[in-house]
Amino acid sequence: MITVIKNGYVYSPSYLGKKDILILGDKIEGLYDNLDLSNIPLKVKVIDAKENLVTPGLIDSHVHIIGGGGEGGFSTRTPEIQLSQIIEGGITTVVGCLGMDGICRSMEALLAKARGLEEEGITTYIYTGSYSIPVDNITGSPKSDIVLIDKVIGIGEIALSDHRSSQPNYDDFMKICAEGRSGGLISGKPGIIHVHIGNEKKGIEYIFKVFKDTNIPINQIIPTHMGRNKELFNSAIEFMKKGGIIDLTASSDPNHIEKEQVKASKALKIIIDKGLNIEQVHFSSDGQGSLPIFNDKGQYVGLGIGTVKALYGEIKDCVKSENIELEKALKVVTSNVAKHLKMKHKGSLEKNKDADILILDKNNLDILSVFSKGTQLMKDKKILRKGTFES
Template sequence: MDNPLLLIRNAQVYAPEALGKTDLLICGGRIVQIGRDLRPNLDGLEEVDASGMLAIPGLVDQHVHITGGGGEAGFSSRIPELTAFDLLSCGVTTVVGLLGTDSVTRSVKSLLAKAKALKEEGLTAYCLTGAYDLPSPTVTGSVKDDITYISEILGVKVAISDHRCAQPTKEELTRLAAHVRLAALTAGKPGVVHMHTGTGKNGLGMIFEILDETDLPVTPFRPTHVENVMEDAVKLAELGGMIDFTADDNAELTAGHLLRAEAEGAPWEQITMSSDAGGSIPIWDKNKKFIGMGVGKPDTLLKVVLALCEGHGVPLEKALCLITRTPADALNLPRKGRFEPGADGDVLLVDKELSVKRVYAAGRLLLKND
């Protein structure tokens, strides 16, 4: 059904704020009413009794290698692309795809095509132009034009402080950020300069120099993997910047990073978390020689949320913000990551261990595991 009528009853609802036992009414793909014991008189209404389950917003994952990452150890190390099921089964209903190290055997065009394919399968999908390489690989030949004219493209990917990156100069990064900001203003987009941040010598130092020496605001600069540069990340957050942690398969490790950042002064509302799903997690020796590789998985998001709640007493509504409303707001997606009238009907039904049982996107049932 193109415009489903759906009433989810009796769930413990987190919007992400805790609303208690509440009903959600979804019409035409959007939430139209939230309240207890709703009694709409609508033909064709489907009712779902979610007693014993939690209802949380569909997850917003802003760093996913939807076409697969890897490639640091030869052609056989290229990671296969993700499927819609890979994402939905972990609760991700809104995804931002990007490239990584390899922009030779992979392209922004194929990335864009994959985002469009995921949209056809019911997800909300965006992507970033660019990659580790400079000049940034694009669809149109221009970062500005990609962002301005292609609806799915929200910003640009670049890499800093890493032995694999293109070693961008301060001038190159300044000009790139300026182009992104101008295109974003023109197109009404967030204008993201999404920065892979490695363990290199300069951390986020170049960003601070740009902020000191130019009139560019802090808002476009979005470092990820900031567990690699904790002190700099906290400083950037204190300046009003967004910082993004990568959810590790060791959920307790990432939970510790997040709480440390907050304890050291990073406002919680400036912190997001993404999965790096489909990306390689290479292991290097002290001389930067490749010695092994893992693969990012989308299921790490809810695992870290559970670790925060069960291991550290963080309220669920606070932990959920990292992967729902906060990244949605940072990406200028006001209908995502929340339950309120007018928001998209992206709903996860999960058990108390945050295991995904059902996934609704725009009110349509896309996954059932109960």
């Protein structure tokens, strides 16, 4: 199929001006100033962007695609995600992960769900593991999962500085980092160690120590939830100054927000104002993850749920509330993620990249249309494709 998106103002995510985008099958054939369709001998589907904004599809690098939670008992297990939720969030690529519960939820189930979502129309990857060390895996070790299973791109989300973690010692954590590093080198994948950071005072102490004690590159470990509180966010700033990459969580249930949480959009504004490199920043949604609240005694008192739609919500807040340029805001959910996670066909609107494309309303930035690998999944805010068991 040949499709042309015409009359849109294109953000690649860098702003390119008004361009026509020619799509052949699932790939972008090229971007043109004013494409002459009479030169194309085959039937062409023309999408008029009507001078709205055209951007890459979003990459969400932390989604509990088979659900998460369970901190308040079995009834607090969050549900699996549905395809329509992902599409509504403007997301065309997800990285699935387990959370605290690696007992009632398995790596095999995570892999199956990822394959199912891909069959339904988006691109998927997964991390091997859960909060715990030793790392949950499929083939016998996290390193061999990375090497042998196509969808596994790293290890995570390993939990540190959290009362729900397995309380690993430093040597245990360092060895996991080494497994991710060597598995990534063998397979040509990123081998990322995706680390959940909780509220405990030691924060990312282990991560700083790994880079001090070993030759493992500083971009091998990406800590997430780095806006959880002000003290942790300050350590994120120091980590960035040393060259580290941080992940900021978009989901924050207003009824279950953590004390001193630094909102992702506000955090990005601070990072920009400090003159730091925004290419070292990711946003992710923590979609379908639980947002539990514990009192000072560590007792469970309430639960919210993360939503993938929060990811783009924070991008809108970057622009509308924090006055961040759209092309800068987009990088943290497109090109930055694609680069660091070695998704070579993702993250930007360029020749030979996957045709993962959004059309945004130029006035309010609402998502109007979603294309995933050249197929239109949303048109004028209406979902065109739902998951197999969605009504």
